[in-house]
Amino acid sequence: MIGRDVVLQIAQVLATLLLAPLLQGVILQFEERVQRSQGPGIFQPYRDLWKLFHKQIVAPETASWLYWAAPIVAFTTTLTVPILIPVLTDYPLPLSDMGDILGGGLILTLGSFMITLAGLDTRSAYGGIGSSRAVMVAILAEPTLILVFVGITLLAKAMLPFVVNHLLVAEPSIYWGPTHLFLVAAFFVLLLVETDRLPIHSSTHIEVYMIEEARILEYSGPMLAILRWASMMKQFILYTIFCNVLLFPWGLSRQGAALGILGSLGALALKFLAVACVVVLVETVQSRLRFYRYQEPLAASFLLAILAIVGTQLG
Numbered sequence: 001m002i003g004r005d006v007v008l009q010i011a012q013v014l015a016t017l018l019l020a021p022l023l024q025g026v027i028l029q030f031e032e033r034v035q036r037s038q039g040p041g042i043f044q045p046y047r048d049l050w051k052l053f054h055k056q057i058v059a060p061e062t063a064s065w066l067y068w069a070a071p072i073v074a075f076t077t078t079l080t081v082p083i084l085i086p087v088l089t090d091y092p093l094p095l096s097d098m099g100d101i102l103g104g105g106l107i108l109t110l111g112s113f114m115i116t117l118a119g120l121d122t123r124s125a126y127g128g129i130g131s132s133r134a135v136m137v138a139i140l141a142e143p144t145l146i147l148v149f150v151g152i153t154l155l156a157k158a159m160l161p162f163v164v165n166h167l168l169v170a171e172p173s174i175y176w177g178p179t180h181l182f183l184v185a186a187f188f189v190l191l192l193v194e195t196d197r198l199p200i201h202s203s204t205h206i207e208v209y210m211i212e213e214a215r216i217l218e219y220s221g222p223m224l225a226i227l228r229w230a231s232m233m234k235q236f237i238l239y240t241i242f243c244n245v246l247l248f249p250w251g252l253s254r255q256g257a258a259l260g261i262l263g264s265l266g267a268l269a270l271k272f273l274a275v276a277c278v279v280v281l282v283e284t285v286q287s288r289l290r291f292y293r294y295q296e297p298l299a300a301s302f303l304l305a306i307l308a309i310v311g312t313q314l315g
Contacts, residue, residue, distance in 0.1 A: 015088065062123045100159035101245075115134075124217065154309060191242055195235045216228075
């Protein structure tokens with residue numbers, strides 16, 4: 001049983017590694033369809049990564065060790081979190097007790113922090129702008145994320161994501177209670193923020209609103225491929241936490257059998273499709289905001305997290 005659980009834990013990491021570009025491709029395809037365009041296909045992220053891995057690296061002369069370390073740290077941290085969260089099974093695997101849900105959030109933040117430092121390290125105008133904007137957004141997003149985790153902890157009396165999953169499955173009254181619904185809404189806004197889906201973001205190189213793209217504008221070749229792959233894995237992880245822990249805590253394998261794991265993968269795909277559709281629709285129908293109005297959705301998320309915490313104390 002222990003050997004099988006170790007294999008399942010490796011499978012969780014591999015699923016995140018290999019399926020993250022597919023999720024990105026599906027989301028981009030949804031966007032194209034909603035905008036009545038054809039789109040490049042759901043496998044385009046795989047082709048982009050392949051091309052980047054076969055290109056030459058061109059680094060700025062001013063780059064220090066931070067420039068080279070940031071992609072490796074970001075990639076490694078995103079590979080660590082799937083060990084801690086329920087991706088395929090609803091029971092803890094051998095190394096799942098190394099960290100709780102707050103520890104997973106801090107690990108992801110470490111990767112983003114290194115990318116911010118690397119953006120400043122290149123001394124380019126775009127890198128500095130992207131890093132400063134990312135910090136401005138994080139000033140409101142990170143406290144809100146901590147409040148959401150505090151609300152989850154007060155609701156479940158534990159910080160392990162597996163305990164939260166079991167509680168929501170076993171207690172429908174808690175699942176449909178206002179506290180849980182407030183937490184879902186607050187985390188959904190954070191999901192938009194962390195995956196660059198707020199109406200202040202831009203993924204193109206020709207607009208002044210770009211944040212993530214500006215931070216990594218000086219990267220090229222395999223280093224850029226690693227950064228983009230890490231970003232896609234971070235998106236996969238956030239979707240997994242949102243779906244398997246908060247929104248749809250059902251559909252995970254209870255015994256780790258092969259048939260159950262296949263069912264978990266199918267259920268995960270359906271959950272991701274549902275959330276991706278909502279994310280794309282919200283992003284599409286929202287009008288573009290000036291960058292300095294970024295605090296409005298984050299303030300709403302902060303308020304929802306506060307209401308969730310108050311709800312746990314009143315309940």
